[in-house]
Amino acid sequence: MDYSKELLKHFTNPKYVKKIKNPDGVGEVGNVACGDIMHLEIKVEKNKIKDIGFRTFGCAAAIASSDVVCDLAKGKTIKQAEKITKDEIIKKLKKMPPIKVHCSILGIKTLKKAIKDYKKRDGK
């Protein structure tokens, strides 16, 4: 697979692999295309994503995208985080083989699901 150096860096050394203690929102999405699973947890404080962690059963692109999604979301307000797009992920990873674009979409979906979960819990 034609992966960028940047992608391989996030794949081999992801920074955000962790479970969050008492998360405020949890998202898990299965990938219909290839059967892979992404799990993401957020800790929210003053409407900002204070901490975030993921675990992914998936390819190099999926793991790297998960890591980048966490990196992009951390420190952002919920509103800002909701606006993150797959193109931002791909830009951070320099390039993405076309067949792997769905893996970065999976990252966005999982983040959105975690945020939705947070809002639900928060009664919003």
Added chain:
Amino acid sequence: MKKIYFDNAATTQVDEKVIKEIQPYFDEKYGNASSAHEIGKQAKHAMEKARKTIAKSINAKRDEIIFTSGGTESNNFALKGLFFANYPEKNHIITTKIEHDCILRTCEWLEKQGVKVTYLDVDKEGFINLEDLKKTITDKTILVTIIHGNNEIGTIQDLESIGKICKEKNILFHTDACQSFTKVNLNVKKMNLDLVTLNAHKIHGPKGVGALYLRRNTKIVPLAHGGGHERNLRSGTENIPGIVGFAKSVDIANSKDVKKIAEMRDKIIENLLKIPNVTLNGPKENRLCNNINVSFNNIEGEAVGGYLENEGICTSTGSACASNTLKSSHVLKAIGLESLQSNSSIRVSISKYTTDEEIEYFLEKIKKIIEKLRKISPLVG
């Protein structure tokens, strides 16, 4: 970083003896085997010597070997050539669910032309059921085509028993022996084979050259028409360097190497199975000497391959994520694996060049990689 090449089922390093043998056919004996002059005759002579070597290695006659561009062409030629020679009087082909893509895609194309194809099931180790085969043969059956050594899981079919059934029923029998050639005994008489697909690049020979063994008096229609090369069955100026190299690679293959490789295979399998939650795909016995295929539960095969490559180790996987259609391996599916298991598979295929040091290094790295990836997996705890 030094590369460790554990993908010998995909292709192999060309043996330096082969390279040396081929060299003069580019710049000294570069003739066209059809030419009447001396330089042409040299080429012709080399080609016929090569033909003899390859024929002898499978107990065939010299004029039963047709040189081709490799396994894909030989398989296409066998199936389509017999189709054109027998259709519509006969309209049925029997094969298996674990063939190489070049058989399966050809069968699908033949189905569009009106052929009925039976895809035999296999058991959980990848073996066909001989009774199933017997039951499916009809008087409309053109041929039975069954892969000898499977390229993904290493299963070696019992060609002798299959051949007996085909002979009893008087049905043509073809095998794709690209993976098994020179590793497993192949005897066209004993196994009653009518056609056999062979290629060179899996056995330390050059790419783009192979052969089809075709039993004398078997009716077949050529795919490539032209100057009438290869007894009018495959036109096109012969690839003399390739053919010479192919024969050399057959010449130097030997049972001592096979035994050594099989021992290394067993050592790798034994050690991989010591890692928790790892399962072997394919059989323990009757397995290609160079094939190892395991599933590391709860982690994805492309990711394992990526981490291995990061350590300089080349492998392959049957995972959906690694395929350009996002479908997991049809072979692993046929032996009953759920997609989660086939998506966590890795194929390690070794060769005579594999060393004990490489194996040690691989086993050390893989343990750490599995640990790390399982930490990343949401399916674990």
